[in-house]
Amino acid sequence: MGKRKENSTNMQNEKSIMECDLTYAVCKVGGRWKLLILCKLENGKLRFSEIRRLIPKITERMLTLQLRELEKDGLLKRTVYAEVPPRVDYELTPIAIELIPIWSKLSDWGAKHKKLVK
Amino acid sequence: MGKRKENSTNMQNEKSIMECDLTYAVCKVGGRWKLLILCKLENGKLRFSEIRRLIPKITERMLTLQLRELEKDGLLKRTVYAEVPPRVDYELTPIAIELIPIWSKLSDWGAKHKKLVK
DNA sequence: CAGTATCCATTAAGATACTG
DNA sequence: CAGTATCTTAATGGATACTG
Numbered sequence: 001m002g003k004r005k006e007n008s009t010n011m012q013n014e015k016s017i018m019e020c021d022l023t024y025a026v027c028k029v030g031g032r033w034k035l036l037i038l039c040k041l042e043n044g045k046l047r048f049s050e051i052r053r054l055i056p057k058i059t060e061r062m063l064t065l066q067l068r069e070l071e072k073d074g075l076l077k078r079t080v081y082a083e084v085p086p087r088v089d090y091e092l093t094p095i096a097i098e099l100i101p102i103w104s105k106l107s108d109w110g111a112k113h114k115k116l117v118k
Numbered sequence: 119m120g121k122r123k124e125n126s127t128n129m130q131n132e133k134s135i136m137e138c139d140l141t142y143a144v145c146k147v148g149g150r151w152k153l154l155i156l157c158k159l160e161n162g163k164l165r166f167s168e169i170r171r172l173i174p175k176i177t178e179r180m181l182t183l184q185l186r187e188l189e190k191d192g193l194l195k196r197t198v199y200a201e202v203p204p205r206v207d208y209e210l211t212p213i214a215i216e217l218i219p220i221w222s223k224l225s226d227w228g229a230k231h232k233k234l235v236k
Numbered sequence: 237c238a239g240t241a242t243c244c245a246t247t248a249a250g251a252t253a254c255t256g
Numbered sequence: 257c258a259g260t261a262t263c264t265t266a267a268t269g270g271a272t273a274c275t276g
Contacts, residue, residue: 149268
């Protein structure tokens, strides 16, 4: 039974359901953290610790996991510099840049909805 | 020990983190099913069983839970007709209608990304 | 038809300690 | 600095049976 799926969170490898483009997208950038991480990178590269500071509630573990998935899915480029102390930074890939208007709009919607519901 | 939170999935009631508009929006329409359900209603009212047929992989339980949350959050209007057999339908509220361009764009992005990565 | 109720499995998330 | 490793809890999702 087990045969764990190794890497991916949720059902990223399921065939059938992923045929829906919207579901596919939700799998790639959904979840509590991914859009938030991406949006912090909107204005350029950031180091691991900088992202961490910008998202205080995330743990190092979750940040690492999410960054790895985003990288694997081609949304982030990770660069390691051969320095001591080590330096790593992250930046949006072109396909991630295309998402900027989406999270921007979603954020606007959130602000508006928050007021309406309050 | 239970002390269940009643209704909400995830951390909808957390104060601090919800101050971020994007996080707020992700909480309201995030998760595996919500956007998908909403997008099926894009062209008008649908009954419970119709939504179910349009999203074959969702279980009745999950569909019910998600519909209830969307209703509670003001994204769906639920109408019960006094008929036998019972009839209930769901439709988008104005604030949900404002999200149409977002899931539409997200779906387009999904289609494109799927091709690029394949 | 449109759900509820149970019970159970899988995943996401969090705390904390440790390392190259 | 930029992570790993472990362990634990909470959230999410699903199978199945039942009901007004």
